Each structure stands twice: as structure tokens, then as C-alpha cells.
Amino acid sequence: MTDSEANRFSARARRYARVGTDVGGVAARIAGARFFGIDLDRAKNAAQLAAALGGLKGPIMKVAQLLSTIPDALPQEYVAELARLQSEAPPMGWAFVKRRMMAELGADWQSKFAEFEHKPAAAASLGQVHKARAHDGTQLACKLQYPDMQSAVEADLKQLKLLFALHRRMEPAIDTSEINKEIGERIREELDYLREAKHVALYREMLSGTDLIHVPRVWPELSTARLLTLDWLEGNKLLTYKEASLEHRNRIARAMFTAWWFPFSRFGVIHGDPHLGNYSVFEENGEPGGINLLDYGCIRIFPPRFVGGVVDLYHGLRDGDDAKVVHAYETWGFKGLSRELIDILNIWARFIYGPLLDDRVRSIADGVKPGEYGRREAFRVHQALKEKGPVRVPREFVFMDRAAIGLGGVFLHLHAELNFHQLFNEAIENFSVAQVASKQAAILTQVGLVPPG
Numbered sequence: 336m337t338d339s340e341a342n343r344f345s346a347r348a349r350r351y352a353r354v355g356t357d358v359g360g361v362a363a364r365i366a367g368a369r370f371f372g373i374d375l376d377r378a379k380n381a382a383q384l385a386a387a388l389g390g391l392k393g394p395i396m397k398v399a400q401l402l403s404t405i406p407d408a409l410p411q412e413y414v415a416e417l418a419r420l421q422s423e424a425p426p427m428g429w430a431f432v433k434r435r436m437m438a439e440l441g442a443d444w445q446s447k448f449a450e451f452e453h454k455p456a457a458a459a460s461l462g463q464v465h466k467a468r469a470h471d472g473t474q475l476a477c478k479l480q481y482p483d484m485q486s487a488v489e490a491d492l493k494q495l496k497l498l499f500a501l502h503r504r505m506e507p508a509i510d511t512s513e514i515n516k517e518i519g520e521r522i523r524e525e526l527d528y529l530r531e532a533k534h535v536a537l538y539r540e541m542l543s544g545t546d547l548i549h550v551p552r553v554w555p556e557l558s559t560a561r562l563l564t565l566d567w568l569e570g571n572k573l574l575t576y577k578e579a580s581l582e583h584r585n586r587i588a589r590a591m592f593t594a595w596w597f598p599f600s601r602f603g604v605i606h607g608d609p610h611l612g613n614y615s616v617f618e619e620n621g622e623p624g625g626i627n628l629l630d631y632g633c634i635r636i637f638p639p640r641f642v643g644g645v646v647d648l649y650h651g652l653r654d655g656d657d658a659k660v661v662h663a664y665e666t667w668g669f670k671g672l673s674r675e676l677i678d679i680l681n682i683w684a685r686f687i688y689g690p691l692l693d694d695r696v697r698s699i700a701d702g703v704k705p706g707e708y709g710r711r712e713a714f715r716v717h718q719a720l721k722e723k724g725p726v727r728v729p730r731e732f733v734f735m736d737r738a739a740i741g742l743g744g745v746f747l748h749l750h751a752e753l754n755f756h757q758l759f760n761e762a763i764e765n766f767s768v769a770q771v772a773s774k775q776a777a778i779l780t781q782v783g784l785v786p787p788g
Contacts, residue, residue: 426455426458426463427455427463427479427481429453429454432453432455432465432479435479435480435482435561436451436479436562439479439559439561439562440557440559440562447556447557448467448468448469448470448475448557449468449469449470449472450467450468451465451467451468451477452465452466452467453465456476457612459612461480461481461484461525461526461632462478462479462480462481462484462561463478463479463481464476464477464478464479465477465479466567467564467567469554469557473566473567474566474567474569475554475557475564475565475566475567476551476564476565476566476567476568476629477557477562477563477564478528478562478563478564478565479561479562480526480528480561480562484526485526488522488523488526491522492518492519492522495515495518495519496515499511499512499514499515510725510726510727510728511728512727513668513727513728513729513730513733514728514730514733516730517730517731517733517734518733520730521607521633521635521734524632525632525633526561527560528558528559528560528561528562528563529558529559529560530784531563531631531632531634532553532555532558532563533782533783533784534631534632534634534784535550535551535552535553535565535631536553536782536783537604537634537778537779537782537784538550538598538628538631539552540778540781540782541597541598541601541602541604541778542593542594542597542598542628545593545597545625546624546625547586547589547590547593547594547624547625547626548590548593548594548625548626548627548628549568549617549625549626549627549628550628551565551566551567551568551627551628551629552565552566553565554566568615568617568627568629569615569617569627570615570616570617570618570626570627571615571616571618572611572615572616573587573611573614573615573616573626573745573748573749574611574748575616576616576623576749577748577749577750579623581750581752583622583623584749584750584751585749585751585752585753586623586624586625587616587623587625587626587749587751588745588746588749588751588753589753589758590625590626591609591614591626591742591745591746592742592753592755592758593758594606594626594628595609595738595742596758596759596762597762599637599642599645599762600642600646600762600763600766600771601762601771601774602771602774602775602778603636603637603638603639603641603642603771603775603787604634604635604636604637604775605634605635605637605734605735605738606628606631606633606634606738607633607634607635607734607737607738608630608632608633608737608738608741609738609741609742609744609745610741611745611748612629612630613628613629613630614626614627614628614629614745615627615629633734635731635734635735635738636775636779636784636786636787637731637735637787638731638787638788639768639769639771639772639775640666640768641666641667641731641735642768642771643666643768643771644662644663644664644666644667645663645735646763646766647659647660647662647663647666648660648663648664648684648688649688649691649692649759649763651663652681652684652685652688652692653692657677660677660681660684661677664677664680667729667731667732668729668730668731668732669726669727669728669729670727672726673723675723676720676723676726678719679716679719679720679723679726680716680726682712682715682716682719683712683713683716686709686712687736687739690755690756691755691756691759692756693755693756694754694756694757695754695756696752696753696754697752697753697754697755698746698747698750698751698752699743699746699747699751699755700743700747703747704747705744705747705748708740708743708744708747709740709743
């Protein structure tokens with residue numbers, strides 16, 4: 336390791352040791368202000384919080400992105416400041432990469448590749464990707480986890496608990512206890528690349544019947560718990576096609592819809608992080624053919640009953656069947672719902688389901704910018720829950736909501752115009768909870784994953 340690398344990673348460790356004290360200081364100021372009846376300057380406190388967290392380079396950015404999609408999970412000022420933090424860790428230098436690769440594949444690791452590029456192709460929050468070539472000529476993507484990420488994740492999750500503690504002191508409308516548990520469990524899963532390899536195998540099986548989506552193969556002999564080697568999928572960034580023809584933009588959007596809704600409606604599985612960087616567009620004969628799915632860390636497997644609740648809520652809203660709507664919320668895990676709270680939840684539900692209920696070709700949200708998708712509805716929910724709440728958000732709702740907002744944002748970036756009603760009804764055709772349970776159990780067993788409890 337070079338001196339600069341050693342300094343960088345030791346500095347990261349010192350930041351993690353210090354950050355708890357810094358965030359605690361912000362918490363103390365907020366608590367003191369409330370005790371003495373002093374009005375809080377939320378924007379100022381949010382900036383101080385961001386400064387306290389600014390040295391972190393782990394999953395805190397994933398947390399910030401997630402929280403920005405859940406109405407009132409944290410004050411908007413806090414989410415906005417967190418979103419400004421740098422999301423990419425500084426890449427490991429070549430000397431350090433060699434040490435990490437040796438630890439994963441042994442001293443002769445370089446002989447296992449025909450070629451391995453020194454410079455990373457991408458650097459993210461938990462690891463970096465190097466392009467390589469197998470001895471048979473196949474282009475590879477090698478995702479290598481940064482060192483000490485497990486302790487970094489635990490440090491970030493401690494800060495998340497402090498953030499939620501701050502929120503509870505600011506008249507919360509939403510009980511965030513289940514959100515905290517869900518985020519922790521999912522992010523810890525992202526550290527296990529052997530599990531992610533199973534997720535890749537899962538998606539290869541689930542999407543084997545469509546030519547709109549390419550899923551890479553796993554190279555198990557070149558993978559470990561902290562190194563994941565996949566086929567390198569050639570493609571262009573999704574936003575490259577913002578000015579393409581409507582036909583081409585719609586084909587990409589249809590591929591995105593298929594990649595998300597079909598695994599969910601048939602197997603109870605979603606990709607919980609529809610971030611633009613997790614996809615690329617492959618071309619056929621000079622035109623966009625579909626999408627490459629590039630990342631499989633944030634995958635959520637739901638109990639079949641939860642999928643049934645999603646479909647029931649659609650039918651309840653479509654038919655004006657209040658009993659079915661209430662049953663759907665209860666199936667998801669919402670408890671003690673009054674008529675007023677149900678009406679408030681329906682504000683959000685009608686926003687998410689609106690395009691699916693509207694049998695026409697349309698955009699996902701007319702006149703809305705990608706970064707503003709859902710913000711107005713989230714504000715309405717927040718204001719209403721301040722009077723009628725709090726409501727505890729079930730943990731299974733968290734990534735469902737995050738993924739739906741992220742997917743809507745992609746459609747807005749593309750200015751896609753589709754009949755979402757028709758696409759959704761194709762996805763849930765002949766739906767039954769029993770069928771999802773049977774298919775899910777079979778496919779999870781096939782790839783070595785355990786069904787959700």
C-alpha cells in the first residue's frame with residue numbers, strides 16, 4: 336500500500352470514530368432547543384448534520400436516496416443535505432487492488448485472467464469495478480469490495496439510528512422503527528457478494544423468456560464473498576437516449592417495466608435500487624434493443640401474501656372497494672388504521688397506482704420533472720399525518736416504495752409514453768398468491784436462496 340493509500344484509509348477510520356460525536360452534537364442542540372421552547376432552524380441544523388456526515392463514504396448515500404422517497408421518513412431539509420454528500424468513494428490504487436485480489440483469489444490471482452485493467456471502470460460506495468478478460472476471450476466485470484466495509488456499514492447504521500432519533504424529536508408523523516430495521520438488513524446483505532451471485536442467477540431464470548433484458552453470467556471460480564466476477568455487458572448510458580425517437584425511448588421504458596414488474600408479480604422479487612447507473616442500453620442493428628441489468632446487490636424477496644396485497648390494492652382502488660383497500664393495507668402489515676389514516680394512505684396509493692389505473696397511452700406523470708416525482712404527494716401525506724398520525728410503516732413497504740419512485744423517475748427521464756394500465760394487467764394476468772408461492776419456492780430452491788419467513 337502506498338503512503339497516500341494508507342493515509343486515506345486511516346483517515347476514513349478516524350472519520351468514522353469522530354462522526355458519532357459530531358452527529359450527537361447536532362442531536363443535543365436540537366433536543367436542547369425543544370426543551371427550552373426555541374424554534375429550530377431546520378435548514379441550519381440540516382447543514383450541520385451534513386457536515387458531520389460529510390466524511391463518510393459507505394452506504395450512508397444509499398440510505399439518503401432511500402429516505403428521500405418515503406414521505407416524512409426524515410425532514411426534507413435533512414434528505415436534501417444528505418443527497419449533496421459525495422456518493423463515490425475514492426478508488427483504491429493499483430498496489431492496494433493487488434493486495435485485495437491476492438486476499439480473495441490467492442497469490443497467483445493474475446494468472447487466472449488473460450488481462451486485468453489497473454484503472455477501475457467505476458467506483459461506488461461499497462466497492463469498485465475493474466474490466467478484465469478471461470482466457471477464452473470473454474470480457475469480464477470484477478467488482479471488488481473495499482476493505483473494512485463491514486465496520487463501515489455498522490458505523491453508518493449507527494448514524495442512521497441517530498438520524499431517526501433526531502426525527503422523533505421533531506414531531507414525527509411516521510413511526511420509523513421498521514424502516515430502520517429494513518434498511519439495516521438490506522444493506523448488510525449487499526456486503527455478501529456470494530448472495531449477490533445467487534441474485535444474478537435468480538434474475539437469469541426469472542427473465543429468461545424475454546429478449547428485452549440481458550442478465551450477465553456469474554464466474555464462480557473468480558468470485559468470493561468480497562469479489563464478484565460477471566460477464567461484461569456492453570451498453571450505453573440510459574440518458575444517452577433522452578433525445579432519441581419516441582419509439583426507441585418507449586422500447587427502453589418497456590424493458591424497464593418488464594424487468595421490475597414481471598419478477599415481482601410472478602415471483603415476489605424486486606430490484607430495490609432503480610438507479611440510472613444500474614442499467615445500460617444494448618443496441619441491435621444500431622438501435623436500442625433493451626437494457627442490461629448491471630447490479631444485483633439490492634434485491635428484495637417478498638412473502639407471496641405481500642404481493643397479493645399489492646394486487647388487491649390495485650383492484651380495490653379500481654373498483655372503489657373500500658374493504659379490499661383496507662384488507663390490502665392490513666396484508667402489508669399496517670395496523671390500527673382509522674378511516675382518516677386510510678384516506679391519507681390512499682393519497683399516496685392513488686399517486687403510485689394512478690398510471691396503472693388509467694387505460695390510455697400517457698407519461699408516468701404529466702408535467703413533472705424527474706427529481707420532483709412524488710414530492711407534492713409526499714408533502715400532502717406529511718401534512719395530513721401531522722394531524723392524524725403517527726403511522727408505523729411496515730418494513731416490507733420500504734423498498735417497494737423506493738423502487739416504484741425510482742422506476743417512475745426513469746420513465747420521466749426518458750419522456751416515455753406507454754399504456755401502463757395494459758402493461759400492468761399483462762403482468763398480473765391469472766395472478767394468484769398460491770401460484771406466486773409455488774413459483775417462488777421452486778426458483779429460490781434452484782438458485783440456493785431461502786424463501787422469506
